[in-house]
Amino acid sequence: MKNFAEQIVEFNVNLTYDGDLPDEFQVLNPYLDNPETIMVMQKFYHKYYNDSNQRKFIIGINPSRHGAGVTGVPFTDTKRLESVCGITMESAYTHEISSVFMYDMIAEYGGADIFYDDFYINSPFPLAIVKKSKKGWLNANYYDDKKLFECVKEFMTNSLKKHISLNLDTSEVFVLGKRNAEFITKLNKEEKLFDKMTVLEHPRYIQQYKSKEKQLYIDKYILTLKE
DSSP states (O other): OOOHHHHHHHHHHTOOOOSOOOTTEEEEOHHHHOHHHHHHHHHHHHHHOOSOOOEEEEEOSSOOTTTHHHHSSTTOOHHHHHHTTOOOOSSOOOOOHHHHHHHHHHHHHTOHHHHHHHEEEEOSSOSEEEEEETTEEEEEOTTSSHHHHHHHHHHHHHHHHHHHTTTEEEEEEEEESHHHHHHHHHHHHHHOOOSOEEEEOOHHHHHHHOGGGHHHHHHHHHHHHTO
8 A cells, every 4th residue: 555655745745636617727737847846745745754644734826826736746946845845946946925924834844754644735736736827837726716616626535535535634624724725615515624724824924914922933833733
């Protein structure tokens, strides 16, 4: 039987979205766009998930172009991939503000080894979404547009079920972002995936709008996750 790392790598390598999308949206697949993404993603999961232990599940929204949209690792830009995880990415150099908060919180939790032994992070839509604008392509969330959500809803549900099958604890799930939680709640009512949902403010929101209170949010995360 494949261990946690092997199953995640297999899931990521086989990720593809070929469903419909509204005209102004596109899906970016880092595993197809950059061969090095697969290499660094494999190194990360084999470093932290090379076992079959049960973990708690933290759900994001969908990857950003500069975080998991490059590294293949949720909430991890190339800076923290190298400085914290010790994995260098030669073909890209990215800074992503959600990654800053997440790794500051992880440091106070006890470090990456301890945190990733307890938690698995991913997104209901595990590929990056971008929207066309006058300034070019910008990050988008799966819930930004009603038609977009209807297009990706089935894919999201199937992705969540595949994540759960990795041996995740479904008694409580931690959802990042209040708007995100509204949509995950809808899916959960239909599919009955999790017994309890606990909502935390999204790292991007904290970094952008609540940076002066950042320590309070780090404390809140750790108290909530360690309960």
